[in-house]
Amino acid sequence: MAEELRLVLIVISVLVIGGLLVHGLWSVRKKDNPEAAPAERVEPMQDTPSHTPIEPKEPVIAQRDEPQFGELNFDSNEPQIDTSTAQTPIEDDLQVVQEDEVQPESEEDAPAEVSDFVIVHIQMPEGLTMQGSKLLPAVNTLGFKYSEEGFFNRHIDPAGQGPVLFRLVNMYNPGTFDIDNMEQFSTAGVSLFMTLPCEGDGLAAFNMLHSAAKKIADEFGAQLLDAEREEMTVERVRQYVEQVRAFSA
Template sequence: MAEELRWVLIVISVFVIGGLLIHGLWSVRKKDTPETPTSERVEPQHSAPAHAPSTEAAEPVAFERDEPQLGELNFTADEPQIDTSVPEVPIEDDLQVVEQEPAATQSEEPAAVADFVIVHIQMPEGMTMQGSQLLPAVNTLGFKYSEEGFFNRHLDPAGQGPVLFRLVNMYNPGTFDIDNMEQFSTAGVSLFMTLPCDGDGLAAFNMLHSAAKKLADEFGAQILDAEREVMTVERVRQYVEQVRAFAA
């Protein structure tokens, strides 16, 4: 009886151990096998638009003014603007065009366009005009210092009456500091007059041209025209004709 019980326990132990081994192998195999998803969800991909706006702020564009710099004296006259717009003709409710009486014509003449005569006095390369020498020279020629920082030549040498022409610094900022002329220096100055000129335009131009020659002789400088080309006799004649055109 004891012998049979021992064999029964041995058989039961074998089945239990075998079941445990089989269960363990099945668990390991199941763990190593990846589960295949029953369904995959495809997320739509939104492609960036071809012309997506940039998020970076655009740098401001620096616009230069069209007006000439004073130091360069590249003056341009403002041309009068002509109104080319066509007046609208009112229409009545019955689509009949209303005839309008012609507007009275005005006999006023258009304002004259201003122009400039410009003469430069340019020092040789590497040399400058010293303010301590320039100030007495312009005073001798009858120029008077103005609040704007220019030297003006008035109709009256004492500094009274209209301004005939001006002397400015050829280089920026174009003005002179009267209180610091001892420390001032420049490579050139410019003389210019506005046309039409108050008084005798030809006489004013002769004074301007004479002042330019005296300053050039004083400093060993060269006289240039408005285009900064060497002044010639022909160019002086052109200036004279230009002044005469505004005096007519």
């Protein structure tokens, strides 16, 4: 049995070796004679891009420049205050207001009417402002009524009827108030002024004006100034009184 198994293995080995020899000879002959190769050949691709593998590139991320602090433009929704000194005296501005309200029928025939103004400024300390949300109830309590011109008027009648005794205006440009946006409004000062001669008792009207100015100043911690924007003194108040009396005679 062992002899038969050995014989079978020898025969199988001979067959395998012979097959390898035949395959090797055939491969060598095929290589030396390319015409014997199959007719089907793959032609090179024409007009095609190179098949060189393309290395993937990392995406380029554009860097966003962060705004510098000095370049920030803050929102202008808040009201701006013109703190520059007015080149035109406020008396001249008030004169324009007065002339716009009353025009004589005939400038040639109408006699020249002498008039004057009493002005009291209420100036906030440097860096501070009056907030409109606080200013509006304060002036309403003092009997002022908002006018179409954008000022607050104090009439003879506290209900807002009758002639105007004196007015409250914004101390800075444009001089008016926006009643619909008082919550966002702020200013560094306001001014009270009355025109001379005035309707009714001039001295009583001046006393009301001076009293209202002191109450507003106390409410906001502001300072009273005269027409020249100097500190209001007792002597200056007396001069105002004499000025009013001169037009009441």
